[in-house]
Amino acid sequence: MGNRYNGGPVPKERMHVTVPEAVAIGVVALLLATNVYRAWTQSITIDEARNYNLFVSEPMSRMFAGYDAANHVLLTLLAKISIGAFGLSEFTLRLPSVLGGLLYLVSCFRLSRYLFGTGWMLTLSVLALGVNPAVLDYLSAARGYGLGLGLLMWAFTHLALYFEDQDEGRLFQAGIGLGLSLTAMLAFLYPVAALAALVTGILAVDGRRFWLAVDKFVGPGIIAAFVVLVLPLSHAKREQFFYGVSTLADFVSGLVHLSYYHSPRVWIVGRYLPKFGSWYWLIWAGIVPAFGLATLIAGAVAARRRARTREFAAVEKNDRVLLLLGGTMALVLLMIVAARHLAGVLYPSGRTGIYWAPLMTLAVLLLIGKKYVGIPALAFTVFSIVMFAGGLRTDCYPEWIGERKTKEVMRMIEARHGGREVRLGASWPLEAGSNFYRRRFRMDWMKPVDGKGADGDFDYYYLLAEDAGLIEKRKLRALWHDLETGTTLAERP
DSSP states (O other), rough: OOOOSSSOOGGGGGSSSOHHHHHHHHHHHHEEEEEEEHHHHHHHHHHHHHIIIIITOOOOOHHHOOOOOOOHHHHHHOOOOOOHHHHHSSSHHHHHHHHHHHHHHHHHHHHHHHHEEEEEEEHHHHHHHHHHHHHHHHHHSSSSSHHHHHHHHHHHHHHHHHHOOOOOOHHHHHHHHHHHHHHHHHHGGHHHHHHHHHHHHHHHHHSSSSSHHIIIHHHHHHHHHHHHHHHHHHHHGGGGOOOOOOOOOHHHHHHHHHHHSSSSSOOGGGGGGGGGGGGGHIEEEHHHHHHHHHHHHHHHHHHHHHHTTOGGGGGGGHHHHHHHHHHHHHHHHHHHHHHHHHHOOOOOGGGGGTTHHHHHHHHHHHHSSSTHHHHHHHHHHHHHHHHHHHOOSOOOOOOGGGTHHHHHHHHHHHHHOTHHHBEEEEEEHHHHHHHHHHHHHHHHBBBOOOOSSSSSSOOOOEEEEGHHHHHTTTTEEEEOOOOTTOOOOEOOO
C-alpha cells in the first residue's frame, strides 16, 4: 500500500530516503543526463532543422504570419530565447525539450511517489514511465512532443494532488499546464480537452463546484492557449491537418511498434524472442486493449464508489487516478472516432498519439494492485521495461536514423574544401540538416543546399541509400559510407 505523502514539504519523520526511493531518484538523474548527452552530441534531424530554418531563425512575424504543422509554437518561442541567449548549436535548439524532459521526469517521480509510496513500486513506476524509447527521444529532440508531455504530466500530477488536499492553487497550475501543453503540441488537443472536461464534470457534481472549475482551471488554461496560438491558428487550413492513419488498428499498432520495436538493434533481448512480426500483434491487438478495458472498468467502479460516498475525495487515491485515466482515455477515443467519421480527420499516428504511452503505462501500473489483473499487469510492466530498455539508443533518433551522421559529414566537407566555393547535392531529407550546419559552422563558402535532390552537377553528394545509384550514374568517388544505414558521402572526381 502506498502512503499518503503528496509530494509537498517532507515531514520530519520522512527525512530519511529509502533505498527504492534513492534508486528512483538515480533513474531520474540518469535519464536526465542521457537527455542532455543526446541533445549535446546527436546530429540534427530534418524536422528539427526545418523548424529552425523556417521559423526559429526568422523574425517573429514569420512565425505568426501563417500556420505550419512543423511550427510547434511554444517550442519555437523558447528556442528563439535559448539561441538568442547562448548562440546557435544543437543543444541550444533542443534546450526547451530537455527542460520539458526534466519536467516530465520530475512529474512522473512525484506522481509515482504519491501513488505508490517509497517502496519498490516507486522504482518500477519511474522506470516504466521513463525508459520508453519513443517517449525518451522526444524529451531531447527539438520538437514539441516532449515539452507537451512534460506539461501534460505536470498538470495531471497537480490534478491528482488537488483531490487529495483541495488546494485550489493546484487547479490553476493544472489549467495553465494543460493550456501550455496544447501550445507545445496541437496534437495534444484530445487529451487536454478530455481531461479538462472530465475534471470540470467531476467538480460540477462534487459539491457543485462548476464555477470554481471555470474560474481556477478551465479559464486560465484557455487564456494560456489562446494567447500563444491565436495568431498562427487564424491562418490554418483544414488540409494542413493531414498526418495520421485511417483505422484504429493502425493507430494502436503504430504506438506499440514505436515503443516495443523502436530500434532494430534490440540488444540481448532480441536473441531470445521470436521474430518481431510474429508476436508484437499480440500486444496491440490483445494485451493493450485488454488493459485498456480493465482501466475503464476500474474507473467505472471508482465512479460508483464516488456515487455512494457523494464525495470524490473520499474515494481511495489510486482509484481516483484510475477514474481520471479511464475517463480521459474513453473521452479521447470518443473524440478521435467522432473526428474521423464526422469531419474526416485521420486517427493519430505514432508520435502524434505519444501521450497514450504514459497514460496507458500509468494505468497498467495502477492495475497491479487490483484483484485478478494484478499479476498479469506486473508481468507486462516488467516485460515492457526490458523491451523499452533494449530499444534505447544514444547515437541517433531512430525515427531519423539516416541523418545520424550529418554533423560529421559536414565537418568532412569543411576539412576538404580548400578555400574554394562548394556545391553540395543532398537527398531531400538531408537538405534541412545540411543547411542547419552550414549556418551552425558558418560555412559561407558553401552554396545553400536547394532541396531539389542530389541528381545534378555538384562537388559533393550526400546520399541516402535509395539514392546510391547516383554514385555509378555520375561516376562518383565514395569518401565515407555508413554501414548501418547506407548513407554515403561522395565527391565528383
